Amino acid sequence: ETGVTQSPTHLIKTRGQQVTLRCSSQSGHNTVSWYQQALGQGPQFIFQYYREEENGRGNFPPRFSGLQFPNYSSELNVNALELDDSALYLCASQPRTNLPTDTQYFGPGTRLTVL
Amino acid sequence: AQTVTQSQPEMSVQEAETVTLSCTYDTSESDYYLFWYKQPPSRQMILVIRQEAYKQQNATENRFSVNFQKAAKSFSLKISDSQLGDAAMYFCAYRSWKDQFYFGTGTSLTVIP
Numbered sequence: 001e002t003g004v005t006q007s008p009t010h011l012i013k014t015r016g017q018q019v020t021l022r023c024s025s026q027s028g029h030n031t032v033s034w035y036q037q038a039l040g041q042g043p044q045f046i047f048q049y050y051r052e053e054e055n056g057r058g059n060f061p062p063r064f065s066g067l068q069f070p071n072y073s074s075e076l077n078v079n080a081l082e083l084d085d086s087a088l089y090l091c092a093s094q095p096r097t098n099l100p101t102d103t104q105y106f107g108p109g110t111r112l113t114v115l
Numbered sequence: 116a117q118t119v120t121q122s123q124p125e126m127s128v129q130e131a132e133t134v135t136l137s138c139t140y141d142t143s144e145s146d147y148y149l150f151w152y153k154q155p156p157s158r159q160m161i162l163v164i165r166q167e168a169y170k171q172q173n174a175t176e177n178r179f180s181v182n183f184q185k186a187a188k189s190f191s192l193k194i195s196d197s198q199l200g201d202a203a204m205y206f207c208a209y210r211s212w213k214d215q216f217y218f219g220t221g222t223s224l225t226v227i228p
Binding site: 031033035041043044045056058088090094103105107108109 | 119157165217
């Protein structure tokens with residue numbers, strides 16, 4: 001277990017709806033990254049939050065947005081859901097000390113199905 | 116942009132034998148980190164091993180070791196004495212100086228009893 005938790009575990013939505021996914025980072029970690037993992041693919045970077053500010057974004061449209069809270073937990077919001085948004089959404093936290101030991105620790109993921 | 120390529124979608128190994136998973140990457144950066152992650156069917160990604168690009172010595176973690184060839188941009192994972200619990204999806208990942216991670220498409224490892 002990495003100490004990173006995500007909720008909910010599974011979620012079913014319909015096209016056009018909005019969804020919020022949540023992540024609690026490991027204690028002492030101030031950086032959270034979100035990834036989308038389509039079936040049979042590797043994780044694709046969505047964005048990263050460092051101390052409540054967005055710190056980099058992958059090739060995802062603006063309807064993917066996020067927040068990080070003072071306790072470093074984070075939310076991923078997706079508006080106007082599309083069928084292709086169906087995927088496993090992974091959250092990863094890291095201490096961001098710029099040391100070689102900086103490594104991302106992943107949560108178990110949220111499986112989102114869009115019908 | 117950085118890309119990570121895993122050319123072996125599936126691999127299999129006999130229990131107790133050794134297997135090597137391949138990974139190549141493309142980057143113009145000189146300083147970066149490389150990782151291998153394991154994703155079992157339970158789907159939680161678990162760090163297997165990490166390599167700093169500035170280190171010439173290959174990283175080793177118990178039965179897991181890497182062959183890091185910086186000039187060739189190659190980063191393979193060797194699993195010795197394979198165990199049934201090693202069966203999983205293995206992802207190679209690159210961490211850029213901007214602290215962003217890029218993953219390959221994964222190699223599914225089957226361990227045959």
